Amino acid sequence: MSQYVSRLGRRSPAASPRLRLHRRPRRVAMLSVHTSPLHQPGTGDAGGMNVYIVELAQRLAAINIEVEIFTRATTAALPPAVELAPGVLVRHVDAGPYEGLAKEDLPAQLCAFTHGVMQAWAGHRPGHYDLVHSHYWLSGHVGWLAAQRWGAPLVHAMHTMAKVKNANLADGDTPEPAARVIGETQIVAASDRLIANTAEESDELVRHYAADPAKVAVVHPGVNLERFRPADGRAAARARLGLPQDALIPLFAGRIQPLKAPDVLLRAVAVLLGERPELRSRIVVPVVGGPSGSGLAKPEGLQKLAARLGIADVVRFRPPVDQDQLADWFRAASVLVMPSYSESFGLVAIEAQATGTPVLAAAVGGLPVAVRDGQTGRLVRGHDPAAYARVLRDFADNPDLPARMGAAAARHAQSFGWDGAAAATADVYTAAIHSHRRRVRSHHG
Numbered sequence: 001m002s003q004y005v006s007r008l009g010r011r012s013p014a015a016s017p018r019l020r021l022h023r024r025p026r027r028v029a030m031l032s033v034h035t036s037p038l039h040q041p042g043t044g045d046a047g048g049m050n051v052y053i054v055e056l057a058q059r060l061a062a063i064n065i066e067v068e069i070f071t072r073a074t075t076a077a078l079p080p081a082v083e084l085a086p087g088v089l090v091r092h093v094d095a096g097p098y099e100g101l102a103k104e105d106l107p108a109q110l111c112a113f114t115h116g117v118m119q120a121w122a123g124h125r126p127g128h129y130d131l132v133h134s135h136y137w138l139s140g141h142v143g144w145l146a147a148q149r150w151g152a153p154l155v156h157a158m159h160t161m162a163k164v165k166n167a168n169l170a171d172g173d174t175p176e177p178a179a180r181v182i183g184e185t186q187i188v189a190a191s192d193r194l195i196a197n198t199a200e201e202s203d204e205l206v207r208h209y210a211a212d213p214a215k216v217a218v219v220h221p222g223v224n225l226e227r228f229r230p231a232d233g234r235a236a237a238r239a240r241l242g243l244p245q246d247a248l249i250p251l252f253a254g255r256i257q258p259l260k261a262p263d264v265l266l267r268a269v270a271v272l273l274g275e276r277p278e279l280r281s282r283i284v285v286p287v288v289g290g291p292s293g294s295g296l297a298k299p300e301g302l303q304k305l306a307a308r309l310g311i312a313d314v315v316r317f318r319p320p321v322d323q324d325q326l327a328d329w330f331r332a333a334s335v336l337v338m339p340s341y342s343e344s345f346g347l348v349a350i351e352a353q354a355t356g357t358p359v360l361a362a363a364v365g366g367l368p369v370a371v372r373d374g375q376t377g378r379l380v381r382g383h384d385p386a387a388y389a390r391v392l393r394d395f396a397d398n399p400d401l402p403a404r405m406g407a408a409a410a411r412h413a414q415s416f417g418w419d420g421a422a423a424a425t426a427d428v429y430t431a432a433i434h435s436h437r438r439r440v441r442s443h444h445g
Helices: 048-062 105-120 136-150 162-167 178-190 199-208 234-241 262-275 278-284 293-297 301-309 322-334 349-354 385-397 403-415 416-442
Strands: 025-030 066-072 080-087 088-093 131-135 154-157 193-196 218-219 252-255 286-290 315-318 335-338 359-362 375-379
Touching: 025 136, 048 080, 048 088, 048 131, 048 278, 048 349, 066 105, 066 162, 066 252, 080 262, 088 105, 105 136, 105 416, 131 136, 131 416, 136 154, 136 178, 154 178, 154 416, 162 193, 162 199, 178 199, 193 199, 199 218, 199 315, 218 416, 234 322, 234 403, 252 262, 252 322, 252 349, 262 286, 262 301, 262 385, 278 375, 286 322, 301 315, 322 349, 335 349, 335 385, 349 359, 349 403, 375 385, 385 403, 403 416
Parallel strands: 025 066, 025 131, 066 088, 131 154, 154 193, 193 218, 252 286, 252 335, 286 315, 335 359, 359 375
Antiparallel strands: 080 088
16 A cells, blocks of 8 residues: 655645556665664664665565665674675775764765765766665765766655654753754755655644745555464463563663653653552563664663663663664563654564554654544653653553554554555655756756
8 A cells, every 4th residue: 555645635646547557766876874773773863764774675675765874884794795685785884983973073074985985886886876865864864965966866764853853852962053953944945855754744844944835745554464473372472581460561662862751751650650569560661772862872771761760670781782672672562652852753663563562652742643532542742751750650550451552553553564655765765866857857958
């Protein structure tokens, strides 16, 4: 099912049969400067975007669109090119030191990265790449240059936007720099097409960055439905992970940083146990993930908070896990809790629901699209721990709630398969090639 919808909710003209007559690209240069598709999600700067790029590239290759992913080399051990899957090649570009380079220091390495991309291209005949697809603003800058140099169209996905993040900052979080705002504005103007995860993100591109609405396409990210599925159920997953069968298990899974607000979950649990001390013997709160972003400044901050709140005995900190094990954590949980301050889509919300687990989330960004309030989970406005505690109390008092909402959640997640997302993305590519050609013709005409 193609989930390519216009901002008004109708099917986009880019998906029309007329456009299918125009050719799809044969080979796409995909740019992911700051995070490698080979990295473990949930560590450092690796998260939903890594999963997005890996899954999308593999599904595009399956429909005969070859993908070469350029990313920054972070270790000398990896060869310059690695085949991720048939039709998907990851190219490691030397730009800056292998280790210890913060995302904030990467703009200074974009020139070196662009040089590496150009070197890879120089070995090919002209027209080797039909299209450039950049992810996140750092890649967008390289993509802008590469697309111009190669005479190819540029498709860009923001993933997150500085202006939106700065409008929704968590306490103690650092605002995004002006250089990023300027960079994003330039990329929006230079792109042939912009891919937004949701209609809200599409509106934000138009409102904050003056994007041409005709250039913005909404494509929901997908979820790997083979990996994230109910499988053998909650009881079996709990047994595998050594979790008590009858416990209330609100799970946090993701990067530990103020933006993701894991502290809100801990504070909510403290409120709940203050009101209902008898629940202490049957609640387990797993926090699965590693520190990231501004969370790196105080990696042990969350452990200290749990101790200060007097709930260290019920919280279990676990390092990031691979995707298969993550699916088991989702299955084991009573509810996944996502109190984020900003979330362009919230891929983990769909992943958890696909395993049959409801989601309690902040009503921000793409989460109201990912979660159906009252059916597949609950949405909370704001970040008041007491509001989250109230929902957790409902889960504690209604043991059948995880199963009931979880069944609806699993059904809801079925409409977010990656095949649909890849087909819709291919339609965006076709539209970008078409409009790029038209622009070039009118320029020379």
